[in-house]
Amino acid sequence: MEEFDIAIIGGGPAGIMAAIAISSDLNVVLLEKNSSLGKKLLITGGGRCNITNGKPIKKLLNSFHDKNFLKHSFYTFTNEMLLDLFRNKGLDFITEDNNRIFPETEKSLDVLNILKDYLSDITIKYNYNVSDIKKDGNFIINNDIIAKKVIIATGGATFSKTGSTGDGYLLTDNPLTNIKYALVPLVTKKDLSDIAGITLYEVIIKYKHFKISGDVLISHVGLTGPGILNISTEISRNADYNILKDADVKLNESLAIDLCPNFNQDELRFKFTNDFQDKGKTYIKNYLKYFLTNNFIPFFLEEAGIDGETQLSRINKKQKNKLVESLKNFKFEIIGFNKDLSHVTLGGIAIDNVNPKTMESTIMEDLYFAGEILEPVGPTGGYNLKIAFSTGYLAGLSASKKIKK
Missing domain, CATH: 2.40.30.10 (Translation factors)
Incomplete structure (x- = not known):
């Protein structure tokens, strides 16, 4: 079996950002069921990638039913931090009506390519469908990968053509809310x-x-x-x-x-x-x-x-x-x-059983969740990518800090 410090399941915005947030001295694997990363990211904003919403954080949080849960992640990984990741690679942004922020090139592929560029030290396994996770001290994934920590960022159960089929919900014993259509x-x-x-x-x-x-x-x-x-x-x-x-x-x-x-x-x-x-x-x-x-x-x-x-x-x-x-x-x-x-999924892993300051499960230690697999959902206009990036970053950061080398 291959051994890793952290395994991230799901190569969408949340999973990618979790990988970026993890300390570079750790051994990380990103497991993606598709043949490429970020399939859903590519179609957001009509292919232009409405990457986030530019409202101040307090006003941004007021747009969510679950603002208390999201608050720590939003302040931990702010819009400025997100946009600076891309500005440092030469991509700037424009703001349109209702505070919607897009890359100045108006191409989601440019956003994805920069995100992938940050993953140069990460092991990525494509066409890898996780069907089983066990915990016996460490996590055992599909009986061929061992990891000290696991971050699940498999998305929701809508737009199945992008790989979001809801299979991530069944990988753990964390309780679920009802899974519904949104937007x-x-x-x-x-x-x-x-x-x-x-x-x-x-x-x-x-x-x-x-x-x-x-x-x-x-x-x-x-x-x-x-x-x-x-x-x-x-x-x-x-x-x-x-x-x-x-x-x-x-x-x-x-x-x-x-x-x-x-x-x-x-x-x-x-x-x-x-x-x-x-x-x-x-x-x-x-x-x-x-x-x-x-x-x-x-x-x-x-x-x-x-x-x-x-x-x-x-x-x-x-x-x-x-x-x-x-x-x-x-x-x-x-x-x-x-x-x-349906653009996104309403409901998912119940946030009552997830620590909002770390994204770690309160039911199983060393297990983290990020992105659309979680219960919260926001309106149109960059809010849901904001959830993905901020919860992904917090999950990666938190898992990274707990690793004892």
Whole structure:
């Protein structure tokens, strides 16, 4: 058997960063089931790699349900430390809307190549699928590798084409939460194929007590876009299912979209009252161009039950109230998730059994977790790569410190 100080399982962002954080005088092996590292990293940000979010740490943490768990790792490995790793190799960054940070080349491959460059002293085994871990003093992996410490960074259970199939959950006795889809497009009850491709810009999406601002893109099967992806995590959190057990998830939910967030209902009614008098001969289908994307108007009016050829002067009180309600609370019935496009996994190794100051299991000594295999998940915009890099770094640093040479 080959012997190592530390074995890292999973060659994604968390696993790579764990390897980078480990002291250079230690013997480390990185075990990757694919034929190359960072497959999921390459597709993040549409291939541009939204590497992190540039908010100050306190504001960044407020975007997570699990901020107390993530706090130590975020302060241990900050955004500046992360970006300096790349700047030291000649790659700088640009910041776009909502504090999203991208490499200036806008190529995720440039990010991955630099990360790989830091691994020159690390043993990497490709096409290595870990199926068994035992502990007898040291860890024994697949009966052919011995390691003093193990870091599991195998990712979640979504985007399986990148190797994230959930198999890492089964390698230890650490308890799991329910495993669910997150940042996932939604399937609607109504067929939206006739209006697929339309984007509703800067609207407010409402689900129960949650309100999220963002763009909504209408697809052939339902709704997607940044705003929908973020609200989908809350819908998923509210649903009772586990993707490791339930092959198909059926929902009976609804969400509402405020198509006119710059007006409240009273302001809209007042505006309609005046405009319907002043512009009485204008057809409602033309008038709504002031509020809605042009190619969305026919669908909107059909759902509201109003003929687009109706002149404003002929809109009655009931119709006016329906227009106001539809503009402020345009409803979609949600029946499922477009699971093949789920960006990340909600849930995983329960954080109640992981030390947030080290990422070490509180159930098994010398076992560490990092990245998406853990329970926390964040919104779109670089938050989830931030989790991966910071928890990975902390796990590597912590495991490194405990090794007695």
